[in-house]
Amino acid sequence: MSYFNNIVQAISTLIDGMKVTMGYFVRPREYVTLQYPDEVWPVPSRNIGVGELDSYNTIRSKLTVDINDCIGCKACERACPVDCITIDAFRGGPDEDLGTTSNGTKIKLLVTDFTIDMSECMYCDLCVPPCPEDCIVMTPDYQFISNDNLKTDVTPEQRWRDRSLLIYQFSKVSEEERQRRKAEAKAAAAEKAAIMAAKKIAAEKAVAEAAEVNAEPAASASSSGEATETTSLASDSDPQVPSTAPEASNPETKVSYAIPLETIESSAPAEGDSDTPIAEPTESQNSTEDIEEKESENG
Amino acid sequence: MIQSLANWILSFDILAGMGNPVAWGLSLFVVSALIFVFVALNAIVLVYIERKVSAFMQVRLGPMRVGKFGSLQTVADALKLLQKEDIIPQMADKILFVIGPWVILVASVVTFAAIPFSDTLLAANMNIGLFYVVSISSIVVLGIVMAGWASNNKWSLYGAMRSAAQIISYEIPVGITLIAVVAVVGSLNLQTIVIAQGGTGNLFHWIPIPLPNWFVFHDPFLFLAAFIYLTGATAEINRTPFDIPESESELVAGFMTEFSGLRWALFFLSEYANATLVAFLVSIIFLGGWQSPFSTYGGAQVGFSILTLLAIMWTVFVKIKAKRLSIFPVGLSLVITLCAWLFPGFALWLASPGLFWMLLKVASIIFLLMWFRWTFPRLRVDQLMYVSWKVILPISLINLMGVAVWMWLTGEIQF
Structure with missing residues (x-):
């Protein structure tokens, strides 16, 4: 009897199932399918959190900056744990008006390059709170790929390795302007470095002259001791500083002013047959000639 | 149709000189090409419809992006399959691997030669049409075993063995059901079977409900036989819920695991050709073929x-x-x-056009098969054998006897 019961039950359940599927087939359409590129799920713009986490729980999908409000303070660059933010900012000229931010702050630095590498960003949101102008924000835009900057001349493998589509650059100025500013800043920095170097040398010279007065015995001791060879510490390629020694053109002497005196022996190669350093540096041409004379005597 | 086409070609004065054998061969080629084109286009359309039907039954949309409502999706799929690399596994039996899909395809397509599309549209009017169709479509199992064995893959071999067991099991109830119909008509000619269903009659001969004189309404036993045949034929063409030879959750893809590209497309082609063949047979044998149902109701x-x-x-x-x-x-x-x-x-x-009614009935049956496929869960192997040998076979045997008794009672045959 269970044999027939089985058959009847099988048929009735099959008919039940067919009713269900046919019901869905003719039912007014309530599709669950979303035609993705044409339509997307609505994304809450901010504040999906509740309570005290409200302001923290933003949707963090893409980091963007409102470059017009950026004052170039680099607070976000310092805050970033993975260094995905790179900022180039230059001081404007004295008569240059860089405008104000939307908060009313006067902009003093011209931000020529604000680069966000989304392939390195870890969406930690640490760069957002430090910003004094609230211009760097996490946005809910999760669609990074667009046809705008799609390179058609690269192979899929190259595109797979190529992160350039994930690097977002913001700038207030054009590329030429940016390069010009960079060059200007470089020249200014070089000039500044030169001035600093000259100042340093002048200071050292003053120190050395002061020391020469006290260290006359030491200089004579060095000249009367074993013959040694040293390079002139005062030499520099800077034309502002007159070279006092024939060895001044030696490039290795360029950096010697910044190095503590005790380490000169290792940085300066010994040209003679003796490695013994002199106790005190000599600045005058006479002392150098003295050393040379001693050397020739020894030789 | 071949002979009439040849006669039509020879009726032109210019072409009459080519002689009867040449004209006959030409018509043969044309008719075969027509059948093959029908099968191929049919598969392309049916794959799209099947995907859409399954999507609607599952509250989805189905293909939407290629063409209007995704209507060119299967064309794109076919183009992709034609372009794909022709892969033959290293350890496979190369000869059997290559000819296996073709055996299946040829066995599926050749059966359409005996199918009457309408009163005149019939490739070969043979007096053993039904026997021819049933026997030729059984060759499919040979191709499946060839493909499964040649792949040298455990899943393929399992799929092929299951397929062989399943097809052989379900051939018997299907054959017995068809014998019941043949007993009523007294002919194996498919065209004769269709013509015998013309006109109007009462439901089950005595109940006074006017219905077309189709064999579904001939008597209760043939009514049941139609469903038994549909079930058995579904199993024979390896369609869900009887798709254990290619059950993707157990056997990856069954006997077509190792196939790709064009060969895999051939499997698909023959699968849908088989489904169409079953739909044609059900229409011809039980639903009056190309007979219009409206001849019953006053025009x-x-x-x-x-x-x-x-x-x-x-x-x-x-x-x-x-x-x-x-x-x-x-x-x-x-x-x-x-x-x-x-x-x-x-x-x-x-x-009046028989082709329209034929294709309408075929489309309905194919939709029924799709409805089955997207509703029923797959049977287990032992359940499959149980259904075949312990349920369908006894019922079909009783059916055969019942049809004989019915015909004796109604006086259609005398002893």
Whole structure:
């Protein structure tokens, strides 16, 4: 009897199932399918959190900056744990008006390059709170790929390795302007470095002259001791500083002013047959000639 | 059809010189090409419809992006399959691997030679048509075993063995069911079987409900036989819920695991050709083939009026509920009905083409198969054998005897 019961039950359940599927087939359409590129799920713009986490729980999908409000303070660059933010900012000229931010702050630095590498960003949101102008924000835009900057001349493998589509650059100025500013800043920095170097040398010279007065015995001791060879510490390629020694053109002497005196022996190669350093540096041409004379005597 | 085509070619004065054998060969080629094109286009259309039907039954959309409503999706798929690399596994039996899919495809396509598409559209009017179709379609299992064995893959071999066991098991109830029909008609000729279903009769001969004289309504045993045949044929063509030879959750893809590209497309082609063949056989044997159902109800005018009423009802109950009112189906059927009443000749012309009714019935049966496929869960191997040997076979045997007794009672045959 269970044999027939089985058959009847099988048929009735099959008919039940067919009713269900046919019901869905003719039912007014309530599709669950979303035609993705044409339509997307609505994304809450901010504040999906509740309570005290409200302001923290933003949707963090893409980091963007409102470059017009950026004052170039680099607070976000310092805050970033993975260094995905790179900022180039230059001081404007004295008569240059860089405008104000939307908060009313006067902009003093011209931000020529604000680069966000989304392939390195870890969406930690640490760069957002430090910003004094609230211009760097996490946005809910999760669609990074667009046809705008799609390179058609690269192979899929190259595109797979190529992160350039994930690097977002913001700038207030054009590329030429940016390069010009960079060059200007470089020249200014070089000039500044030169001035600093000259100042340093002048200071050292003053120190050395002061020391020469006290260290006359030491200089004579060095000249009367074993013959040694040293390079002139005062030499520099800077034309502002007159070279006092024939060895001044030696490039290795360029950096010697910044190095503590005790380490000169290792940085300066010994040209003679003796490695013994002199106790005190000599600045005058006479002392150098003295050393040379001693050397020739020894030789 | 081949002979008439050859006669038509020879009827032209210019072509008459080519001689009978040449004309006959030419017509043979044309007819074979027509059948193959029909099978290929049919597969492309059916794959799209199947994907859409399954999507609608699962509250999805289905293919939407290629062409309007994804209508060119299967064309794109076919182009992709044709371009794919031709892979033959290193340890495979190369000869069997190559010819396996072709055996299956040829066995599926060749059966269409005996199918009457309409009263004149018939490639070969053979007097053993039904026997020919059943026996040729059994060669499919040979190709499946070839493909499964040649792949040198455990899943392929399992799939092929299951397929062989399944097809052989279900051949028997299917054959017995067909014998019941043959007993009623007294002929194996498919065209004769269709012609025998013309005219109007009562339901089950005695119940006074006028119905077309189709074999489903001939007697209760043949009514049951139609469903038994549909079940057994579904199993024979390895369609869900009897798709254990290619059950993807157990056997990856069964006997077609190792196949790709064109060869895999051939499997798909033959699968849908087989489904269409089953739909054709059900239509021919039980649903009156190319016979129009409206010959029963006082002509085509009444039939079209009923269609219009149905369309209006469908619009009212379904479309208004969906708040997307479309007057197109109602308008079209109203116009057709009006024309049918005004011009009786037009109605006759519209209702007469056998090809239309044939394809309509075939489409309904194919939709039924798709409905099965996306509703029923797959049977286990032992359940499959249980259903075949312990349920369907006894019922079909009883059916055969019942048909004989019925015919003796109604006086259709005398001893």
